[in-house]
Amino acid sequence: MDEFEYAHKHWKDVVWMSQNTNTIPTDPAVIDAIISAAKERVYNLYPYRKGSFGLPEAILKDLGLHDLDIHITNGGIEALYILNRALLAEGDEVIATDPSFMPIHHQITLSKAKPVEIGIYGNPYKMTEEQVNEAVTDKTKMILLIDPLNPLGTDYRRNEVKAICEIARDNNLWVVDDITYRDFSEDHTLTTDFYPEKSLIAYSFSKNCGMAGLRIGALLAPPRVMKEVIKFDTNVLSVNVLAQRAALTALQTKENWLGDMLRICRNNQEKIESAVDKIEGAFLPVYPSFTNMFVIDVSELGIDPDKFEEKMLYDHGVFVRSGNYVSKRYGSKFVRVSFTVPEDQCDRFVEALGPTIESLS
Ligand SMILES: Cc1ncc(COP(=O)(O)O)c(C=O)c1O
Secondary structure (H helix, E strand, O other), X not given: OOHHHHHHHOOOOOEEOOOOOOOOOOOHHXXXXXHHHHHOOHHHOOXXXXXXXXXXXXXXXXXXXXXXXXXXXXXXXXXXXXXXXXXXXXOOEEEEEEOOXXXXXXXXXXXXXXXXXXXXXXXXXXXXXXXXXXXXXXXXXXXXXXXXXXXXXXXXXXXXXXXXXXXXXXXXXXXXXXXXXXXXXXXXXXXXXXXXXXXEEEEEOOOOOOOHHHOOEEEEXXXXXXXXXXXXXXXXXXXXXXXXXXXXXXXXXXXXXXXXXXXHXXXXXXXXXXXXXXXXXXXXXXXXXXXXXXXXXXXXXXXXXXXXXHHHHHHHOEEOEEHHHOOOOOHXXXXXXXOOOOHHHHHHHHHXXXXXXXXXX
């Protein structure tokens, strides 16, 4: 049986640390919003295409923005799909990284463009101004800025975001600002602060709000750009209306739950760090992480991360992800672990770590 099939079949018993999802409860009002929308049978109708009343405004408020158009999507991934299909053509190049969230690179390739992957598995574990400058050619169309970064946990400082935006402006490039993990960063900077005219934002409710299964996100773009890219929307009948109600409630109650959630997330990563610290040969390239995940390097131990993933799941019911999912060049060196899970579930990972490494070394 495939691992995802196994994990989904046993999902109630499995500790889900494989996809950077979030199983820490947020506000009970979110569940109430879904139930009451269902009871009202609001789902009998197609949703209002511009988004449930109040939702676009709540997203803008969350980001402190005013001048961008918003389109509600089936997760940030659909926002990225629309952008890539609309803005890229055959032969174009997109500056990206390795490791990265590879489904976006797949979308770029599908658009007949080429992701130019800067290797970032080494200090400072993110793109530098010099690397981005070197990667620009006359074919470059776009910079994909995932900030904070999946899977490494690094984020970009304000001056680094500024420098990347300046390169984009000098070369007339789009900047795709993938802010899926923004709430896990202590001091996140939007690219719109420096380059509003060609910044495009992919917004997600999956990780911070713990709504991966509801499939809701948004695309934000300057109005004249939105008019063009929206032609590539695959879903003109809009997005699940129960998800929209839940998303609005999550934003309206954010100050009730975000702090507690981040505290649990931080405690969990500390626990994992001290467990990894005790294992000679294993190390965390980036710590602390400014996302809800980091990678554990197991290359010195000669451990195959695919085997690690299997053993953790089938022997311990803990689902983590092999590095091979997020990196072509470096994936055999590490496993990725996300830690937005309740603390007792994180303890299960910590207990399973030593025995798993021992049995594979
Ligand atoms: C960097 C990045 N962007 C986008 C997504 C997609 O998020 P969503 O669930 O909002 O489609 C993910 C999901 O893991 C991600 O890691």
